[in-house]
Amino acid sequence: MAKHDPDLSLLFHALADPTRRSILTRLAETPARVTDLAGPTGLRLPTVMRHLSVLEEAGLITTSKDGRIRTCAIVPEALDPVRTWLDEQRAIWEARLDRLDAFVMKVMKESEE
Amino acid sequence: MAKHDPDLSLLFHALADPTRRSILTRLAETPARVTDLAGPTGLRLPTVMRHLSVLEEAGLITTSKDGRIRTCAIVPEALDPVRTWLDEQRAIWEARLDRLDAFVMKVMKESEE
DNA sequence: ATCATGCTTAGCCATGTCGCTAACTATCGC
DNA sequence: GCGATAGTTAGCGACATGGCTAAGCATGAT
Numbered sequence: 001m002a003k004h005d006p007d008l009s010l011l012f013h014a015l016a017d018p019t020r021r022s023i024l025t026r027l028a029e030t031p032a033r034v035t036d037l038a039g040p041t042g043l044r045l046p047t048v049m050r051h052l053s054v055l056e057e058a059g060l061i062t063t064s065k066d067g068r069i070r071t072c073a074i075v076p077e078a079l080d081p082v083r084t085w086l087d088e089q090r091a092i093w094e095a096r097l098d099r100l101d102a103f104v105m106k107v108m109k110e111s112e113e
Numbered sequence: 114m115a116k117h118d119p120d121l122s123l124l125f126h127a128l129a130d131p132t133r134r135s136i137l138t139r140l141a142e143t144p145a146r147v148t149d150l151a152g153p154t155g156l157r158l159p160t161v162m163r164h165l166s167v168l169e170e171a172g173l174i175t176t177s178k179d180g181r182i183r184t185c186a187i188v189p190e191a192l193d194p195v196r197t198w199l200d201e202q203r204a205i206w207e208a209r210l211d212r213l214d215a216f217v218m219k220v221m222k223e224s225e226e
Numbered sequence: 227a228t229c230a231t232g233c234t235t236a237g238c239c240a241t242g243t244c245g246c247t248a249a250c251t252a253t254c255g256c
Numbered sequence: 257g258c259g260a261t262a263g264t265t266a267g268c269g270a271c272a273t274g275g276c277t278a279a280g281c282a283t284g285a286t
Contacts, residue, residue, distance in 0.1 A: 229286085245270090256260105
């Protein structure tokens with residue numbers, strides 16, 4: 001409801017990049033090291049690191065370091081706000097369609113008279 | 114499934130801006146003119162025009178011009194790909210949790226033996 | 227015909243994004 | 257300790273984004 005919703009903006013922005021989405025999908029299978037994630041993308045490590053920090057700041061993944069290895073994992077509930085927003089929108093949009101329906105019905109009924 | 118999914122990127126990017134989201138929510142109530150949309154935002158017309166064209170290129174709204182007035186309206190089904198993607202992700206994530214469950218069960222069973 | 231209205235275009239500025247390389251730190255295996 | 261491995265930091269360049277002003281164009285009202 002808040003006018004300023006940094007959370008949603010961060011989430012949507014994080015999801016707006018194909019590389020980040022593919023990293024997410026990869027992580028959905030199983031947690032992985034940074035290098036493992038970099039492999040399929042064909043990108044350099046620092047670039048991947050950057051994507052990971054965007055994902056982490058959006059709350060979509062968590063990372064932890066063990067020795068020299070950083071392991072990344074998804075945060076399943078992180079997508080909830082997105083889902084909620086979508087549901088809200090759909091509710092409003094459908095309400096509007098219903099009203100449009102009602103309007104059409106009314107006009108039709110009136111035209112019959 | 115496609116590695117390159119410009120559609121989703123456009124959609125997510127369009128949704129990543131609070132101004133654009135508020136325009137969408139406003140349009141969900143009823144179609145509106147460009148000036149009507151600019152009002153609440155406190156932004157100048159050219160700036161709003163820009164946001165509108167981003168929304169339109171993402172397929173989230175349609176606009177049509179009658180005389181000197183451009184009317185904007187939402188495209189309700191435009192959010193479907195987003196919803197689909199979310200559902201896919203959730204499916205994978207849940208499958209992973211199930212597998213984790215199975216793994217835990219297996220370990221527990223083995224430890225009993 | 228003239229003027230106000232509603233939108234559009236062009237262009238500027240500050241900042242953000244996405245890729246890179248190069249150099250650095252920290253661990254692990256020997 | 258030494259070298260290989262994993263990650264990190266710093267900084268660069270090209271381009272995109274989000275805001276603005278100023279000026280233009282088309283249409284509606286008088």
